[in-house]
Amino acid sequence: MADLGLQVGIVVGYLLVALAVGLVAYRLTERSAEDYYLASRTIGTVVLLFTTFATLLSAFTFFGGPNLAFAAGPEWILVMGLMDGVIFGILWYVMGYKQWLIGREHGYVTVGEMLGDRFNSRSLRGLVAAISLFWLLQYVMLQQVGAGRALESLTEGAIPYWAGATLITVFMIGYVVLAGMRGVAWTDTLQGLFMLGLVWVAFAWVVLSAGGPGELTAAMGEANSEFLALGGGLYSPQYMLSMAIAIAFGVAMFPQINQRFFVARSQRVLKRTLALWPVLVILLFVPAFILGAWATGLGVVPNAEGNILPPLLNAYTPTWFAALVVAGAMAAMMSSSDSMLLSGSSYLTRDLYRPFVDPDASDRREDFVARLAVVAFALIALAMSLGTELTLIEIGATAFKGYAQLTPPVLVALYWPGATRAGMLAGIGLSQAFYLLATFTNVVSATYWGWQAGLVGMGIGLILTVGVSLVTTASQDADRSLFEGLNAD
Amino acid sequence: MGDARATWFWGAVALLLSSLAIPWFLWGSDAVVAGLPLWLWWHVGWMCLTAIVFYAFTRRAWGVGIEGGVSDG
Numbered sequence: 001m002a003d004l005g006l007q008v009g010i011v012v013g014y015l016l017v018a019l020a021v022g023l024v025a026y027r028l029t030e031r032s033a034e035d036y037y038l039a040s041r042t043i044g045t046v047v048l049l050f051t052t053f054a055t056l057l058s059a060f061t062f063f064g065g066p067n068l069a070f071a072a073g074p075e076w077i078l079v080m081g082l083m084d085g086v087i088f089g090i091l092w093y094v095m096g097y098k099q100w101l102i103g104r105e106h107g108y109v110t111v112g113e114m115l116g117d118r119f120n121s122r123s124l125r126g127l128v129a130a131i132s133l134f135w136l137l138q139y140v141m142l143q144q145v146g147a148g149r150a151l152e153s154l155t156e157g158a159i160p161y162w163a164g165a166t167l168i169t170v171f172m173i174g175y176v177v178l179a180g181m182r183g184v185a186w187t188d189t190l191q192g193l194f195m196l197g198l199v200w201v202a203f204a205w206v207v208l209s210a211g212g213p214g215e216l217t218a219a220m221g222e223a224n225s226e227f228l229a230l231g232g233g234l235y236s237p238q239y240m241l242s243m244a245i246a247i248a249f250g251v252a253m254f255p256q257i258n259q260r261f262f263v264a265r266s267q268r269v270l271k272r273t274l275a276l277w278p279v280l281v282i283l284l285f286v287p288a289f290i291l292g293a294w295a296t297g298l299g300v301v302p303n304a305e306g307n308i309l310p311p312l313l314n315a316y317t318p319t320w321f322a323a324l325v326v327a328g329a330m331a332a333m334m335s336s337s338d339s340m341l342l343s344g345s346s347y348l349t350r351d352l353y354r355p356f357v358d359p360d361a362s363d364r365r366e367d368f369v370a371r372l373a374v375v376a377f378a379l380i381a382l383a384m385s386l387g388t389e390l391t392l393i394e395i396g397a398t399a400f401k402g403y404a405q406l407t408p409p410v411l412v413a414l415y416w417p418g419a420t421r422a423g424m425l426a427g428i429g430l431s432q433a434f435y436l437l438a439t440f441t442n443v444v445s446a447t448y449w450g451w452q453a454g455l456v457g458m459g460i461g462l463i464l465t466v467g468v469s470l471v472t473t474a475s476q477d478a479d480r481s482l483f484e485g486l487n488a489d
Numbered sequence: 490m491g492d493a494r495a496t497w498f499w500g501a502v503a504l505l506l507s508s509l510a511i512p513w514f515l516w517g518s519d520a521v522v523a524g525l526p527l528w529l530w531w532h533v534g535w536m537c538l539t540a541i542v543f544y545a546f547t548r549r550a551w552g553v554g555i556e557g558g559v560s561d562g
Binding site for chain 2: 217231276281
């Protein structure tokens with residue numbers, strides 16, 4: 001049927017555009033690890049903003065977020081705004097600018113490398129990388145699952161799930177191996193602008209066809225009066241704050257985001273990006289999530305995959321447009337995954353391969369191993385994703401909160417000269433253990449008076465890092481001066 | 490010392506921005522203004538304010554608490 005051809009055509013079209021961008025980037029890329037991972041630290045404002053944005057938001061904007069607003073009410077907009085617009089903006093400066101200064105001064109590519117050097121500890125470096133890779137693997141896997149399932153339903157089973165997931169993985173591998181950070185950043189920018197445009201057209205279309213925002217909000221209130229009032233149901237203050245704080249702190253340690261802290265061309269780029277952040281968050285999430293919430297009043301039912309936005313668009317916009325949005329969401333998943341693969345491979349090579357396997361590797365060899373690591377990482381994730389039944393949202397949030405456990409010890413290390421190696425290892429290791437036990441077993445409770453284990457674990461990590469540092473002495477070979485006396489000029 | 494005072498001031502600003510992004514004082518309110526819940530309008534306005542404050546920070550105080558002197562801790 002015509003719709004099917006159009007949908008597949010749009011996805012294929014996107015892949016080809018991305019491939020073309022990758023090829024251009026490849027021609028501009030030097031054969032060194034610093035250029036491959038960081039585009040030689042030359043990323044500009046718009047590209048930095050959108051690459052962080054597209055990587056971060058991806059499929060959640062189109063699927064997860066609207067689904068949540070549909071099921072529980074539009075308050076998720078507030079959680080998202082506080083999380084990504086305010087708290088992450090503050091961390092952008094507090095963590096990002098400091099890391100940018102340190103990275104530029106000493107040439108770091110990963111946060112593990114930076115910490116390992118500061119505390120002269122190979123174990124710390126390896127631990128941070130191993131924890132990061134553990135959560136990253138799940139996240140990449142879930143993008144593949146999402147893309148495979150979306151492709152399966154898009155083609156009505158003509159492309160089975162396993163073939164869709166494999167196809168997308170193979171494409172991503174080729175692309176990331178070829179293009180590196182520069183290509184990924186460029187496609188993310190196209191992607192971000194595309195998503196932003198689509199969301200607003202979708203919003204306008206539904207509002208115009210359904211009789212205006214007043215009508216839609218009133219219908220939503222009639223269907224479920226709890227949706228209109230702030231709070232209630234799922235949304236307790238503890239829930240909203242736990243989610244917003246833990247996920248915002250997690251975002252800052254997500255490898256592909258944290259690595260962005262090292263890539264800005266100058267501090268002007270970081271400055272401009274900071275001020276644009278809250279505006280962009282509002283522009284994207286208010287229309288996307290309110291559509292999901294409004295759908296409750298319109299009697300629209302989620303499709304077989306549990307997504308609300310595609311059926312809503314099918315009901316109120318032409319089929320070609322609904323197809324475009326679904327294809328855009330799929331493209332978003334791929335765009336997230338390529339950044340993740342790239343940072344995953346840099347953690348593997350810089351923090352595990354180089355320090356533990358081959359300390360004397362040449363730049364060229366490391367560059368080669370990095371590209372090999374992309375392939376290995378993607379294939380492991382693919383193997384895992386072919387056997388899973390998990391839902392995207394739950395594991396997504398779980399991974400973010402896993403990363404959040406790393407953030408308090410890293411902040412302590414960045415700002416407090418008294419931090420010691422033992423303090424860091426205890427803070428990072430034990431908070432992570434606590435969170436893993438709370439998430440995957442019943443040994444540790446998942447909530448404490450409404451506060452989630454993700455947030456409680458962060459507190460534990462902070463207390464342990466500071467406490468253990470106070471009772472231990474810094475080793476002779478740790479070098480706290482690495483993080484001090486930094487200036488932009 | 491100027492830098493220490495500025496750090497405290499901007500730290501307080503950051504806390505204020507975070508604490509009112511969700512309008513807790515409208516908890517339970519279902520007032521609708523111009524087709525959207527009032528609490529949503531507050532949030533949109535607050536985020537615009539946040540962007541302005543972030544911009545002012547980058548112009549006037551960038552580097553506070555991070556750049557400069559070696560600490561004596």
